[in-house]
Structure formats: structure tokens, C-alpha cells
Amino acid sequence: MTHPIHRNPITAVESPAVGVTIDGLTKNFGTFRALKNVSFSVEPGEIFVLMGPSGSGKSVLLKHIVGLEAATAGRVLINGQDATAEHTLERIRIALVFQAGALFNSLSVYDNLALYPREHRFGDESTIRDKVMRALQILSLENSAQKFPSELSGGMRKRVAIARALVMEPQLMLYDEPTSELDPVMSATISEIIATLKDEYHVTTIVVSHDRELALGIADRVGILMGGELVFLGPPANLRQPADPRIADFFHPRIDLKNPRFKNLET
Amino acid sequence: MKQLTHFLEGFGSAVQLLFQSARFAGTLPRQRARFIDQCYLIGYTTLPIVAILCFFMGSVLALQSGYSMENFGAKQFIGSLVGLSFARELGPVIVAILVAGRVGSAITAELASMKVYQEVDALVTMNIPPARILVLPRLAAVLVMMPVLAIIGNLIGWFGGAVICKYVESIAIEPEAYFSALRRYMKFKDVGTGLMKAEIFGFVVVLICCSIGLNTRGGPREIGASVTKAVVVSLISILVLDYFVTKALM
Amino acid sequence: MNTAQQTARVGLFFLLGLALTWVTWETLSDGKLFKQTGYSLIAGFDNLKELKQGDEVRMAGVKIGSVERTRLAGRRAEAVLRIDPGVKIASDATATIVMAGLIGTNYIGLDLGSPGSPVLSDGAELRTKITPDINAIMTELGSLGQKLEGALGSITNTVSGDGKNPGLFQKLDRLVTDNSAKIDTTMTNLASATDKINKSEGTLGKLLNDSKLHDELVATVSEIRGAATDAKSFVADAQILVNQVKSGKGTLGALIFDETAGNDLKVVTRNLRDISEKIAKGEGTLGKLLTDDSLYLSAQSTLKKADRAIDGLGDSGPITAVGAAANVLF
Ligand SMILES: Nc1ncnc2c1ncn2[C@@H]1O[C@H](COP(=O)(O)OP(=O)(O)O)[C@@H](O)[C@H]1O
Numbered sequence A: 001m002t003h004p005i006h007r008n009p010i011t012a013v014e015s016p017a018v019g020v021t022i023d024g025l026t027k028n029f030g031t032f033r034a035l036k037n038v039s040f041s042v043e044p045g046e047i048f049v050l051m052g053p054s055g056s057g058k059s060v061l062l063k064h065i066v067g068l069e070a071a072t073a074g075r076v077l078i079n080g081q082d083a084t085a086e087h088t089l090e091r092i093r094i095a096l097v098f099q100a101g102a103l104f105n106s107l108s109v110y111d112n113l114a115l116y117p118r119e120h121r122f123g124d125e126s127t128i129r130d131k132v133m134r135a136l137q138i139l140s141l142e143n144s145a146q147k148f149p150s151e152l153s154g155g156m157r158k159r160v161a162i163a164r165a166l167v168m169e170p171q172l173m174l175y176d177e178p179t180s181e182l183d184p185v186m187s188a189t190i191s192e193i194i195a196t197l198k199d200e201y202h203v204t205t206i207v208v209s210h211d212r213e214l215a216l217g218i219a220d221r222v223g224i225l226m227g228g229e230l231v232f233l234g235p236p237a238n239l240r241q242p243a244d245p246r247i248a249d250f251f252h253p254r255i256d257l258k259n260p261r262f263k264n265l266e267t
Numbered sequence B: 001m002k003q004l005t006h007f008l009e010g011f012g013s014a015v016q017l018l019f020q021s022a023r024f025a026g027t028l029p030r031q032r033a034r035f036i037d038q039c040y041l042i043g044y045t046t047l048p049i050v051a052i053l054c055f056f057m058g059s060v061l062a063l064q065s066g067y068s069m070e071n072f073g074a075k076q077f078i079g080s081l082v083g084l085s086f087a088r089e090l091g092p093v094i095v096a097i098l099v100a101g102r103v104g105s106a107i108t109a110e111l112a113s114m115k116v117y118q119e120v121d122a123l124v125t126m127n128i129p130p131a132r133i134l135v136l137p138r139l140a141a142v143l144v145m146m147p148v149l150a151i152i153g154n155l156i157g158w159f160g161g162a163v164i165c166k167y168v169e170s171i172a173i174e175p176e177a178y179f180s181a182l183r184r185y186m187k188f189k190d191v192g193t194g195l196m197k198a199e200i201f202g203f204v205v206v207l208i209c210c211s212i213g214l215n216t217r218g219g220p221r222e223i224g225a226s227v228t229k230a231v232v233v234s235l236i237s238i239l240v241l242d243y244f245v246t247k248a249l250m
Numbered sequence C: 001m002n003t004a005q006q007t008a009r010v011g012l013f014f015l016l017g018l019a020l021t022w023v024t025w026e027t028l029s030d031g032k033l034f035k036q037t038g039y040s041l042i043a044g045f046d047n048l049k050e051l052k053q054g055d056e057v058r059m060a061g062v063k064i065g066s067v068e069r070t071r072l073a074g075r076r077a078e079a080v081l082r083i084d085p086g087v088k089i090a091s092d093a094t095a096t097i098v099m100a101g102l103i104g105t106n107y108i109g110l111d112l113g114s115p116g117s118p119v120l121s122d123g124a125e126l127r128t129k130i131t132p133d134i135n136a137i138m139t140e141l142g143s144l145g146q147k148l149e150g151a152l153g154s155i156t157n158t159v160s161g162d163g164k165n166p167g168l169f170q171k172l173d174r175l176v177t178d179n180s181a182k183i184d185t186t187m188t189n190l191a192s193a194t195d196k197i198n199k200s201e202g203t204l205g206k207l208l209n210d211s212k213l214h215d216e217l218v219a220t221v222s223e224i225r226g227a228a229t230d231a232k233s234f235v236a237d238a239q240i241l242v243n244q245v246k247s248g249k250g251t252l253g254a255l256i257f258d259e260t261a262g263n264d265l266k267v268v269t270r271n272l273r274d275i276s277e278k279i280a281k282g283e284g285t286l287g288k289l290l291t292d293d294s295l296y297l298s299a300q301s302t303l304k305k306a307d308r309a310i311d312g313l314g315d316s317g318p319i320t321a322v323g324a325a326a327n328v329l330f
């Protein structure tokens, strides 16, 4: 199988796109088991959408891919290298858009975006400036460049986080609920960005999302986590008539007000 | 037993952090802006409180020794007493304690909040080691600023003693006599030893505060806990180190 | 955040630190910065005692300079003095090393010299004089005790001798009567001083940094005690004799107790006469102290200080302890 080529839009240096293999991943927090023997792989240049109810372990899974958490059992391989190894992050550019943004609160929006290219010496200040401004434009943030994160709304922060990830020109892009706080127009823009990065630069992408439209629109493949277990893995078309009742419930929740859970709400 | 393992863990991670930062020492020229920023915070903005406290410590020291030395007619040695105790002991310790309280707590609060709000995680995924951009500039800045703070604190402390000696009626020693007594029994080595002590204390305080800040786990509540812990550990370290450093530099 | 301004401030701040360190260094290491003014004079002594670099030079009690350096030059010790500019020192002004306080700050004292004599210029040498040293007084006191002991033993034997020389007793009588107040005070002081030292021996001993000094102190104290006992019994015996003479028993009668020791009388008489004459002439330390009122008065004032030192903190080191003991004797 030939790997698609990742081309760095700035340096024009070409490198093979990145594949991710998750192999029997299990994670315990004390006695609590957040991930139970999860295995799947993401092909180079593929868009993989990971879905599941909140608390099912999606964010924990992403943290394992960037090496922020160490697996209790099993392993995560990126291009065949262990994700927790130190040199993995040195060789492969991985961008993670954190669920809460994780912006640098002491830096302005502009400096948040410029930190990575400056630290890794992408070029002189004007080159960096061009890149940063372009990323800000894509996310309609050009007027907020000099603001500080504390002055932004939740949705704007999410967009800054995405812009910051774009500036990194990653080979592997991970989004943790990128559209959760965004309006429909912005959600559409994010979908477009993800698709463009895949088509033009063959960026491998993993998106964690509740957004069914986004998932079904852009995903090459979908995985669904429930209670730390991978309960579905396949193309989005297979989700239209899910056989598993748990998945059907997830997509078409039926709110039954007779449910004893709601009894106390009635007055 | 649990306390001991905690202590060893903390000690270990501080030492580890020191080595990690030292590895990036070469990047310091590129981090000039951050370094200057930290110098400003650690040195310049700490000066007023150092000045105020050292002035009053010097005065009180002169007042107390004037009171007790009057009994056996050794008042003319107040200058020597204040001078030596300030240069060798009080100056460095006061400055280090102020740096721990004012700068160290701020460092821990900032790094702990960065850790809790995943900014540190973001740096790690960006392959920007926190030791390089968060710890190294602070360590370098404290190394440069500590002696400056300590010498200013010393001189202000001496001056505070002189003011008291002149204007308190029961002592009434002219500044000239005070300073000549101060000079008589003091060598520059005494001052140099003090500066060296301040340097060591400041460095250790900043290292401890960085380490505790970066090892914060949990939510915003833990930021406060980390700051408290950092200040307490810093103060204890200053006083324990003081004993050993004094012995070593005797 | 104004980075340029901040950089400037940090830079200035750092330079300020460097400058202050440099000034401190200059001031403390050789003081060039502050002492290059004025001119220098040289004062040679047999012994500089406790004098050291940085001590003051005073003329008639006014500070006019400081000791720049002390050095050995051949068979004598020299102090190089830096004299403040504008101060004129007569060529016949005499320098002495003076102990200013009980706790041992010494200074060089200069007298005014005579008016109209030529003025000393840079590098000239000062006249110097040796002053009675408290340690020397102590040593003499020790040997005085031995002399007294010898005389005392003889006297007991001599009372019954031929006693041809009643003038001796009159002399002695006069001596004792004239100085009885001083001797009494001395005895009381001595008793209380030794007592105090005895009581606080532990404290004083602990306060001594140097075991050698400690031993010296102990030896000195016992020496003083011995001298005191001897002096006391000497005076007591002499008093008996004097009383006998006075009460009309007659010199001859008083001296007939023991006939065997007659031969010794001559020797003893000579000894006693020597001592009393020396004392009367003001020779020797005791003589000086008895004849020179000013010396006696200054010793008295020192004694008060010593009393305070012992009563007070007792933390004044070996010099004070010895000095106090010595001073109390007078
Ligand atoms: N650091 C942690 N310590 C303990 N439990 C954790 C930690 N991080 C996540 N968890 C638990 O793991 C489960 C999965 O969390 P997460 O992956 O954040 O959920 P989500 O799928 O909504 O992103 C949750 O029950 C959470 O409480």
C-alpha cells in the first residue's frame, strides 16, 4: 500500500502522511477503567470521527495519542513509533485542539499562534506574521489578534485553538469537540477546513464530536465509544440503520417523561 | 513514611527539572525577551519591599543591640554588629524570604494554573519543553538578580541602622562613627559570602516553586494548595540550607 | 507591556547592583576610595599591642586620622598613620598607644607638642613614648608579692632582734598611715574582685575563645589572690608592730620576743628600707600608684568600669577579665 504524501505548505518539504494504530488500549484511573481494550487504526490521510456519549473516554483516548497519558495496557503507535516515546513528538508534528482550548492565557491571540513557529524557527518574523494572519483570517479572527484569551467568548477561544493548530502545519491533526460551542456557520467552516487539509495536504485527522451532521458529512470512517468500549467501527453509511440498540439510542434519543428518573422534576 | 516518599518525589522532580533546564541553557540568547521579563519581575518589582523590610530590620537590629550593649559600654560596636549580621546572615535570608513570598508564590501560581488549564499539556504536544521556556528564563533571571537585590538590601539595612543610631537618644552615635565601626571588623569576604548565599537561596527557591507549580494535578483548588506548599517548602529550604551553606562558606 | 522601557530598567537595575558591589568592595578591602587624602606619618614602637589597621589617631582627643597599616621594620613595629589633610603636627608631638575602653579599642594618642616648633611633613617619623601597660603592672604586682613574702618572714623573726633602728618603724608607720586609706580600699576591692571572679569563673571561662588565654587568666587570678593575701598579712603584722611601738612598750621591749633571729634583722631592715624608699620616691609601679594621684584616679575610674563589666554581662572576653582584676587592685 502506498502512503499518501503530506506536503508542508510553507516549506514544501514532503513527508509521508501519518498512520495511527491503537492496539488493545486499556486505561485505569485508580479502580476506574476509562478505556477497555480499544483497538482500531487510522490510515494515513484518513478522516476518522470518534463519537460517543460524554464520559465515554474520547478525550482520554486523544491524550494517549499525543503521549500525555500512559496506557495501563496496550499501546498507541504513530507511524510505527510508540506515542509516549520522547522523540515521536520531535519527528512527527501532531496538533491537538483541546476540548477547553488550552490557550496560553498570558499571551495575546497573535502570540498564541506565533509561539510554535517562533520556537521551532519557521522563518523570520514577517514569514511567521503572514502565516499567523492567514490562519486568523480563515477563522474570522483577524480583529482579535491583539486580544487576550480572557477577553474572548468560548466559541472564539475554540477558534483560536483551531487556528493555533493550523499554524503548526501538522501531519496529524486531532480535534476534541471542535464545533461544540460554535454556531452552524462556523461549524460548516470547520468541516471545510478539515476536508481541505485532507484533500490538499493529506493531513491525517481524528475528530471527536457529538455533531452527527459533521461526522456523517466528512468522515471516512467512524468509531463509537461507550463506557470505554469501542462499540462501532466502520464507514458512516453503516450508521444510518444501526443494528446495535445502544447506538440507535445515541443517535435518536427518546425522552420518556414517564421515566422514573424525571419523577422529581414534576411538581 | 508517606511524607518521606512525597519529599523524595518532590526532591527528585526538582533535580530532574534542574537538569532538563540546564540542557537548554544554549537557547537562552534566543529567549532574551522572556529573560528580561523575568528579571523585571524577580528583581525590579521586588526592590521596594526588599528596601522597606531591610531598612526596618537594620533599624530594629541597631535599636535592640543599642539597648542591650549599653549595659556594658560597647555601644560603639553597634555598627560592627549590624554590619556583619546583615552582610553575612540577615540580608541574604530576608531577601530570599521575600523572593519566596513575592516571586516564588507568583511563579507557582502561574505555572500551576498553566498546568491545570492544560497550557503545559499544549506546550508538550507542541514539542516545546516547559523546562525550556518556563523554567530556564526564571532560573537565569534569579541568578542575575539575586546578588543585586542582596547588595541593595545590605546597604539599606546598614543605612537603617545608622539612622537609628543617630536619632535615637539613648544610642546617639554619629553615622561616621557607626560606619567606621562597621568597616573595622568587616572584610569584603563577609559581603561576598552573603551575596553567594543569596544567590544559592534564590536559585533553590525558584527551582522549588517551578517544580511544585508544574507538578500540580487536579483543578483550580489545587493551585492554591500548590502555592502554599511552594512557599512553605521554600522557607524551610532557605533556613535549612542557610545552616549548611554558612558552614561550607565559613 | 513596554519591552524597551522594561529592558532599560532591568539593565539600569543590574548596573546599579554592580556599582554598589564595587563601592562596597572598594570601601571594605583597602579603603582606597575614602582614605587617599591627607598625608602619612610613621610611628615606631617596641610593641604595637592591640593596635591594628583602621584604628583612630587622635590629637588631644580629636580624631585626626587613622592607622593605615602596621608593619615590622627591623627590630621594631611601625604604624603608618594617615593624617587628615590640613592637620598640622608639631615635630615634638609625642605618640602613645592608648587603650580607649575596657573592651580594647586602642588608638594612637598625640599630644599637642610645643607651639612654634616645626611642622611634620609627609613620611616623617613621630616621637613615641611607652606607656605603662596594664599587663606590666600585673607582672610587677606578682613579683612584689614575692618580695613582700620574703620581708614578712624576716620581720616575724626580727621583732625580738637587737632593734637598733627604730627609725625603720617610724618610716613604715608613716608609710602605712599616709596610705592606709588607699591600702584599705585596695584590699576591699581586691577581695570583692577575686570573689566575683571566683563566682563567675565558669562563665568567664566559657567566654574565652582561646584556651591559652583562659589558662593565662586563671594563672593571673591566682597570682593576684596570692599577692593580696601576702599584702594583707604584711600589713596586719606591721600594724601589730606599730601598735606596740605606739602603746609605749618601746621599740626594744617590743623586739625582745625572740633572741635567735637577731642576725637576720640587718638584711631584712635593708630590704624593707629599700622597698619603702623606692615606694616613697615613686619608683616601681606600686610607688607610682601611691605617689601619683592622677594615675590613682584614672585607675579608680577604670575600676568602676570593671565593676560594671563584671556585674553586667560578663561577656567581655579575656582582656576585660584580666584588666578588671588588675584595675580593681588599685
Ligand atoms: N485524570 C483523570 N483522573 C481520573 N479520571 C479521569 C481522568 N480523566 C478522565 N477521567 C475519567 O475518564 C472518563 C472519560 O473521560 P473523558 O475521556 O474526558 O470523557 P469524554 O468522552 O466526554 O471526553 C470519565 O469518567 C472521567 O471521569
Ligand SMILES: [Mg+2]
Binding pocket: A058, A059, A060, A099, A176
Ligand atoms: Mg471530552
